[in-house]
Amino acid sequence: MTRAEHRGPEHGKVVGFSLQERRLGSTVLRTYRTKVDLDTVVPNERQPRLGPKEDEELQLQIEANEGIFEPLLVEPHPEQEGKFRIIDGERRWVNSSVLVAQGREQFRHIPVEVTDRPLTDEERLRVWIYIHRQRKEWDAKEKEMVAYRLVDLLGRAGAANILGISVKELEKLVQIFEMSEKFTGLRDPSGAITWARELMGLSKKLVTPAVVDAVVRKVAERRITNSKELRKLRTILPDPVARAHFLADEGDIDSAMLRLGPAPKKKGGLASDLETAVEAMKHVPWTALADLRGDPEVLKKIDEAEALLRSLRKALST
Structure with missing residues (x-):
């Protein structure tokens, strides 16, 4: 652990801190911990996380813990003297600021972990992504x-x-x-990603603009309430009657399933028989194969099958 001097935000004083190494993936930072005033911390304009940062549940957690439990990771601001720029922890900073704006001054001073230097854009992004992947x-x-x-x-x-x-x-x-941006008005906005993942999991040939519009509308109307129901569209959309019904205003997944035509019968004959035999062999468990290892009767049958298949190939090729 080494000592370093850094110009702190209070009255421009130079204060000594003990630096420690912190490894975040392939990036190694040298940092120290302290407490600072909320007003000395500024957000990162190149923050990877989108969307609103205010969160009533997080505010309740901060109140219950009598402050922020996990320090913000910050860097000395390269352009504003005495300021720190957030690397990770903007939601904690925003919601502490909300509490202070409500007159809760006890949350004004927040714990931070400060890097010994400003990071490059690439370092900052790599660090943020590594932290959030955990x-x-x-x-x-x-x-x-x-x-x-x-x-x-x-x-x-x-x-x-x-x-x-x-x-x-x-x-x-x-x-x-x-795709998730199309799902609006959900009780849990973060659930839009789940809906989008399921919809994008369907064949691209099936997911036409009309299908997307129908799904989005029926989800908004609470006529589809579980994202896993979208998997049934793999069966519905290839069927012209069921598909037309689903796309209609009155259609939903359950009613469309009732309009599916009978499943096409598999083509019979030699090709079908060979396919059945191959599938059966594929599904023999490895434990059964181990028990049959060296069995002369089984090996004899395999030899006979190989000879038959060779003869069959020769007959069909000529």
């Missing part, structure tokens, strides 16, 4: 939103590099986020 919100609602925001900040190649994914994977996340 949280449950990442898979629940954030990764598509962040992908969309990073494309705006860095372009597709840069965003894919920061996230450690291919451009093709990035495109899918962006498309899901753009």
